Amino acid sequence: MVLRRLFFRWLFPAAFVLPLWLFVGWIVFSGGSGWALLWLLVAIPAVFVSQLVLALFIRARASVRETRAVSWRDLAGVGAWQLAIVALGSFDSRVFFPLLVLSVVGALLLFWSSLSQLWNEARGAVTVLHTSDGTAYIPPTRPREQPTGAGEVIVVSESRRD
Numbered sequence: 001m002v003l004r005r006l007f008f009r010w011l012f013p014a015a016f017v018l019p020l021w022l023f024v025g026w027i028v029f030s031g032g033s034g035w036a037l038l039w040l041l042v043a044i045p046a047v048f049v050s051q052l053v054l055a056l057f058i059r060a061r062a063s064v065r066e067t068r069a070v071s072w073r074d075l076a077g078v079g080a081w082q083l084a085i086v087a088l089g090s091f092d093s094r095v096f097f098p099l100l101v102l103s104v105v106g107a108l109l110l111f112w113s114s115l116s117q118l119w120n121e122a123r124g125a126v127t128v129l130h131t132s133d134g135t136a137y138i139p140p141t142r143p144r145e146q147p148t149g150a151g152e153v154i155v156v157s158e159s160r161r162d
Helices: 002-028 034-059 062-067 072-088 096-123
Strands: none
Touching (some): 002 062, 002 072
């Protein structure tokens, strides 16, 4: 649970750190060609936006908000995707294209996975019943039970002086 909570906290900072890492990696590892710079100008905003949107999808789920921890599926998928982005920042020409394809496919799979988890949790939140003629309705919610024996209640009424 601790690892999942730490990853929950890492989601938004990752949107800023990973694009910055791509830029620093380009400088450090001399990705120096013009094509690498052009790729970098496309990749940095794409990584930033995809990390933000993915973090919002994950944090939108009720189970994640309640426990303040991501699911194991999120941890494995997003963790592997972020590792691929970090490796991509090394600009090693031998593995650059396979890592690029892996990161793009991974992003698409993660969006689908996050949306399906969000949909499955949201779908079970509302119960829709049907009458005998087929009319659908949402049943009223039960009133919350008041705690018994909460103590004495004193009511003070105002009096007006004229």
